[in-house]
Structure formats: structure tokens, C-alpha cells
Amino acid sequence: MARKFKGIYRYIAGEFLFSFFVAFLFFFFIFFVNQILLIAEEILSKNINLFSVLKLLFYSLPAIVSFAFPFGALVGALMAIGRLSSDNEVLAFQACGIPYSRLLLPIAVLGLVFSFGSFVINDIFLPLGQIKFSQLYREILYSNPELELSPYSIKRYQSSTIITGAINENGINDLVIIDKTPEKNRRLILADTASLNKLEEQNGVISLELDSVFIQTFDKQKKNDFNYLSSELMTYNILLRDISFAMSSPGPREMSSRDVKTEIDKKREVLNQKKDANFQKADRAGYNLNTEYIYQLSRPVQQRSLEFLSSHNKDYTAKINKTISDRSLQGYLVEYYKKFSLPFACFVFVMFAFPVGLFTKRSGRSVGFAVGLLVAVSYWGMLFAGQTFGIQNNASAGIAMWMPDIVIAVAATVAAAIRFRR
Structure with a gap:
């Protein structure tokens, strides 16, 4: 029995890996061409030597791979499961008494492997690539200062x-x-x-x-x-x-998750100190307001006294209602959670792809590819919206960055409940 399942695992894993490779190359090509266009607009138009441009592209590869990996896992899993379902191979497995859990196992394991690999790329190679990119860009800038001048910037x-x-x-x-x-x-x-x-x-x-x-x-x-x-x-x-x-000052994108966490702790400490200082100012303003109010009770009412008391009240209200925040801290928090949520999306995507792919009745790979593109675009939009919302609106960075994964996970649960109820 173990040997029979081992052969099935190898077969399904091979189908998934082939589809993943095709999908990964597709997304890699899309993001790579986009990077070439960006560099062509900013650098190639300024007559920078070709070798430096190629080095910049090389240092951009980790950023490209960091997005191509999860989207490749999504589309690859949908294509593989869609192909098995449309060719009635899943039905044949079921007829042989092989449960869905056995079919899901190799895909889920590969999803975890892809998540780990994507995390390594995001946490090690991406910061290293960004640092090298910035260093080389500064060298190019010193020899070509006009590179710094771009329209509407x-x-x-x-x-x-x-x-x-x-x-x-x-x-x-x-x-x-x-x-x-x-x-x-x-x-x-x-x-x-x-x-x-x-x-x-x-x-x-x-x-x-x-x-x-x-x-x-x-x-x-x-x-x-x-x-x-x-x-x-x-x-x-x-x-x-x-x-x-x-x-030269590295941002959170140029840091590992550990370094980002250390910087977050420092910024939180500074922010708490600012909040404590503002609280003390508000406390003093409140004390001055109470003191002035008690003092004025013992005196005849005068317009000047009322204005003075109103001034103390406005000062106290302004300090007690003052919002102390740090936008840079929000940026670090968003990038920190993104370093985990984006790699974990590989696993979430394959868990979503399994029940959804089982609905495919014909043209499995084509349908899986189309559905995968639609979901990938939706996830990209949610990720971008969450990143913008998390930074600009001082919202919970964790929720903003994990929400796309949560939405896909909920959709996977709903699809599984519908498909496996049959």
C-alpha cells in the first residue's frame, strides 16, 4: 500500500512541478520585462554602459522571483489539478479507493516547500539584491549625474x-x-x-x-x-x-526580518516616549486648567477671566486629543508582515487550487491558467491596497498584509465545502 501511494505522490508531484515551472517562467518573464522597461526608461535612455545595466537587472532578480514564486505556485497547482480532473484521472483515483487527502498531500507538501523557499528569497536574497542595486546605482549616478533628473518627479x-x-x-x-x-x-x-x-x-x-x-x-x-x-x-x-x-540609509525592504523587527522595537520605544511626553504635557495643562478654574470661582466674573479660562481649556483639549504616530513605523510594520504573508501565500494558493481545480471538466490546463491569472491579479490588488491602507491610514499592518491570504483561505474553505459535499 505504501509503495502504491508513493507512486501516486510522485506522479502528482511531477504534474504539479511541471505546471509550476511553466507558470513560474510566465510570471518571471512578465515581471522581468516590466523591470527592463523601467530601467530602459530611467537608465538606458541616459547612455549608461550595457554591463552596468545587466548588473542592475541581475540584482533585481530576487525581487522578481519573490512575486513569481507564489503566483507560479497558484497557477501551477490550478493547471495540474485541472488537468487531472478534466482527464478523469481524479475520478479514477477515487474509483480505486484513494481519498482526496492522499491526492492533496504531495501538493500541500510542495506548497510548504515553496513557502519556505520564497521566505528565504524574501528574507536573505531580496535585501542583499536591493543593497547591491543601490550601491551600483550610486556609482552610476556619480559618473552620470543627469540620471537623477527625471520628468514630473x-x-x-x-x-x-x-x-x-x-x-x-x-x-x-x-x-x-x-x-x-x-x-x-x-x-x-x-x-x-x-x-x-x-x-x-x-x-x-x-x-x-x-x-x-x-x-x-x-x-x-x-x-x-x-x-x-x-x-x-x-x-x-x-x-x-x-x-x-x-x-544609503537602508529601508525595511533592504533588511532581513530580524533587522526589521529590531528597528520596529526602536521606533516603538521612541514613539512611546513621545506619547509619554505628550501625556505629561496634557496632565500639566489639565492641572493648570483646574487651578485657574478654582481660582476664578473666588473672583467676580470678568470677560478677560473667561477668555483666559477658555484658553487653558483649548490648550488642554488640544493636547489630550493630539494623535502621536510614526508613519515610518507603519512602513516598517507593513514590510515586516509582508515578509511572512507573501511567502506563506504559496501554501494558501495550493490549498485554494486543489478544490477549485476539481471543478474543471474540460481543457484543464487552459481553464486553470485563466482562473489562476484572475486570482493572481485579485491577490496583487488586495496586497497593494493593504500596503497602501496600512501605511496611510495608520491601520493594523498585520491585518492589512495578511488579509489577502485570509481572503484566499476563506475562498478555499468555501470551495472545499462545496466540492467535497458532493
């Missing part, structure tokens, strides 16, 4: 922000620069057009020649005061080390 550096409009042969249109003066006053620079000034002696610097310039400086000491001036021409320099500094 916002670039944030160590002490400035540059917003560009359309870019054509005449230069950059509608350029906006927000930075600080040596006195740390906020400064706004507007230019109708700007062009890149390449000079050999300016290594490590992006030099911009601005035309029709308007500058407005805000005094941080006197908030209602500002200075402005206009000029026909202006030269503005950006140090490439500022760009390098902005790119």
Missing part, C-alpha cells in the same frame, strides 16, 4: 527637495526647489527652466543653470516675515554626496 535629499516638470531638449520646465539657507530659514526657489551644466572640474556635483528665477525666504524667528527676490539667472549646485546619503 519629486527628489528628496539630505537638506533639499527638488520637484521637476516636463523635460525636453531645452531643459527642465517649471522647476521647484525647497531647501534651507545657511541660517536654517526655509527657502523656496522657482524657475521657469533649468539646464544641466556639465563641467569637468565639478566632479561630485550636479550644477543647474536656472532661468527666470523667483526666490522666497521665510524667517523662522518671525513667522509673518519673508523676503523675496527675482533674477534672470542662477546657478544651483547639488552635492552628489547628499544624494548618496539619501540613498
Whole structure:
């Protein structure tokens, strides 16, 4: 009996692995072409040498594989089960007394193996690839500073922000620069057009020649005061080390799950300290409000006293209702849970594919491929929506990132209940 099941396991696993390989190559090709188009738009158009471009593509492979793996498992499982079902092989297994659980076992085991492999890629190779990609990009940037200038973009550096409009042969249109003066006053620079000034002696610097310039400086000491001036021409320099500094700090995507967890703990500690400080301020404001209220009870009612009391009340209300949050902490939490939810999707997908694939009556692989694409697009949309919602709305990052897996798992349970009830 054990030998009979071993042969069945090998047969079903082989069918699944073949379909997975085909589906994986399909998604890998889709994501790889997308990456080529992105690099072609940003880098190839700036005449960067081909070897550097190939290295950038190589460092992008872990990010591509991290998505191709779970989607390949989904479509591969649907194609394999659909083919077995449409060719009545599942029915033949049932006629031989082989239960569904025996047919599911090799697929479930491979799903767990794929989940583990996907986790290793996400937790080790993806951060390493992102770090290498950033390092090489900085090297390319030093030799080709114009790479940093792209149309309709916002670039944030160590002490400035540059917003560009359309870019054509005449230069950059509608350029906006927000930075600080040596006195740390906020400064706004507007230019109708700007062009890149390449000079050999300016290594490590992006030099911009601005035309029709308007500058407005805000005094941080006197908030209602500002200075402005206009000029026909202006030269503005950006140090490439500022760009390098902005790119050098690794984000959660460039970290392992352990490093991300450590950073989350640090950010939570800082956030709790801010909350405690705000609570103490609110407590003092409440004490001042009560003290002033008791003091005013012993005095005749005056308009000035009421205004003073109202001011204390507004101060207390503002502090007690103030929301203390850290958006960067939300970003780290989202990426942390994503490092687990996306690999685990491999197992969830194959558990979903088994009962759904059994509904297929004809053209098993074609139907499985079509259904798999539909589910993959839906999962991608839910994952993107969860990531956006988790960061922007300060919602639970865990729920936001695990919700796509939960939805697929619920759909798998419903499909299994309907199919196995027959």
C-alpha cells in the first residue's frame, strides 16, 4: 500500500512541478520585462554602459522571483489539478479507493516547500539584491549625474527637495526647489527652466543653470516675515554626496526580518516616549486648567477671566486629543508582515487550487491558467491596497498584509465545502 501511494505522490508531484515551472517562467518573464522597461526608461535612455545595466537587472532578480514564486505556485497547482480532473484521472483515483487527502498531500507538501523557499528569497536574497542595486546605482549616478533628473518627479535629499516638470531638449520646465539657507530659514526657489551644466572640474556635483528665477525666504524667528527676490539667472549646485546619503540609509525592504523587527522595537520605544511626553504635557495643562478654574470661582466674573479660562481649556483639549504616530513605523510594520504573508501565500494558493481545480471538466490546463491569472491579479490588488491602507491610514499592518491570504483561505474553505459535499 505504501509503495502504491508513493507512486501516486510522485506522479502528482511531477504534474504539479511541471505546471509550476511553466507558470513560474510566465510570471518571471512578465515581471522581468516590466523591470527592463523601467530601467530602459530611467537608465538606458541616459547612455549608461550595457554591463552596468545587466548588473542592475541581475540584482533585481530576487525581487522578481519573490512575486513569481507564489503566483507560479497558484497557477501551477490550478493547471495540474485541472488537468487531472478534466482527464478523469481524479475520478479514477477515487474509483480505486484513494481519498482526496492522499491526492492533496504531495501538493500541500510542495506548497510548504515553496513557502519556505520564497521566505528565504524574501528574507536573505531580496535585501542583499536591493543593497547591491543601490550601491551600483550610486556609482552610476556619480559618473552620470543627469540620471537623477527625471520628468514630473519629486527628489528628496539630505537638506533639499527638488520637484521637476516636463523635460525636453531645452531643459527642465517649471522647476521647484525647497531647501534651507545657511541660517536654517526655509527657502523656496522657482524657475521657469533649468539646464544641466556639465563641467569637468565639478566632479561630485550636479550644477543647474536656472532661468527666470523667483526666490522666497521665510524667517523662522518671525513667522509673518519673508523676503523675496527675482533674477534672470542662477546657478544651483547639488552635492552628489547628499544624494548618496539619501540613498544609503537602508529601508525595511533592504533588511532581513530580524533587522526589521529590531528597528520596529526602536521606533516603538521612541514613539512611546513621545506619547509619554505628550501625556505629561496634557496632565500639566489639565492641572493648570483646574487651578485657574478654582481660582476664578473666588473672583467676580470678568470677560478677560473667561477668555483666559477658555484658553487653558483649548490648550488642554488640544493636547489630550493630539494623535502621536510614526508613519515610518507603519512602513516598517507593513514590510515586516509582508515578509511572512507573501511567502506563506504559496501554501494558501495550493490549498485554494486543489478544490477549485476539481471543478474543471474540460481543457484543464487552459481553464486553470485563466482562473489562476484572475486570482493572481485579485491577490496583487488586495496586497497593494493593504500596503497602501496600512501605511496611510495608520491601520493594523498585520491585518492589512495578511488579509489577502485570509481572503484566499476563506475562498478555499468555501470551495472545499462545496466540492467535497458532493
